[in-house]
Amino acid sequence: MGVSGAGKTTLMDVLAGRKTGGYIEGDISISGYPKKQETFARISGYCEQNDIHSPNVTVYESLVYSAWLRLPSDVESETRKMFIEQVMELVELNSLRDALVGLPGVNGLSTEQRKRLTIAVELVANPSIIFMDEPTSGLDARAA
16 A cells, blocks of 8 residues: 555566566565565466456456466366356456457456456466555446
8 A cells, every 4th residue: 555656566566576677676485485586486476457458359268368377287277267257257247248348348257357357367377475565546436
């Protein structure tokens, strides 16, 4: 939490291993062990401020794509599908399963629905840690 420009996003980018430019100094430990980016990338998810999704696919297709790319190869197809269904229910996307994502502010999903899709896309990868950069920006009090 902090004012605009305080460095919240930069701090999360550094912790998540997404900041490659500039000068970064210090050590990052996880449970007392030095952070190894290769391992950390597999156990973490990152929801950016901007909800970037392919506009020409459905909500379900977005989740399938993320699950197939990011879950370990030894996870069976039926298990992946079951996990996708659980995440869709958790973030209340079932009614939007076949809806096209569309372009922000033009067609398709609303801002609130896009936020939930962003979170779901990360959750289907089954991360141990999930970074969320302003997950409630642009939402009303109920949606937040």
